[in-house]
Amino acid sequence: MSLQRAVVALLGMSVMAVAAADGAAIARKGAAAAVACQGCHGVAGEGVAQAGFPRLAGLGAVYLQRQLAAFADGSRVSPVMLPIAKALTKADQAAVAAYYAAMPYPAAPSAAAPARPAPPGSGAARTAAASDALPSNLGATLATRGRWSDQLPACEQCHGPGGTGVGAEFPALVGQSSAYLAAQLAAFKSGARPAGPLSLMAVVAKKLSAAEVTAVAEYYATLPARTNR
Incomplete structure (x- = not known):
């Protein structure tokens, strides 16, 4: 390798290292005017469930960067995040998004995961039909089967089995607190958060009752975190 190429390679590595260090x-x-992320989202990016602050660890970098941009331009409404996101440059947003995306998922919740409902039409499903309206079953049913009589798709059709997330548009739901998930469904319903591709989440949220929002939020909050995103 020539001296010139070696210098270019070293400079490239230095730039990458600086970017990573900036995110951390x-x-x-x-x-600048942006406070430390970990003050609200935890040292390991695990979030603070009691306050409704979401986990960031393990979410996709593109998704996180888009959310920071939405906070900054006001399309995702948050009095807390607006000044923080606006204080970050695009490079800052990209760096901190990459930092959190590279972090491992937080530990699984201690609560036992709710049972997945039996397939429609099976003997087990018919036996359990009378209890499907209970909150513990309702969340699982909406998450895994939806309610097609109302053209309401299952959450996992977009967010993946177990709510682990699919691509940049459909983030992981698993590992988030029920308070945060319920708040986001309310934001989609009111228009305080961009509704995503085809305005899908606004349509979905408006078809859920308050009890259904609580049930599906609690279902995902109790699922164990997975290693895939």
């Missing part, structure tokens, strides 16, 4: 620094110490 923003998360831990903040940047």
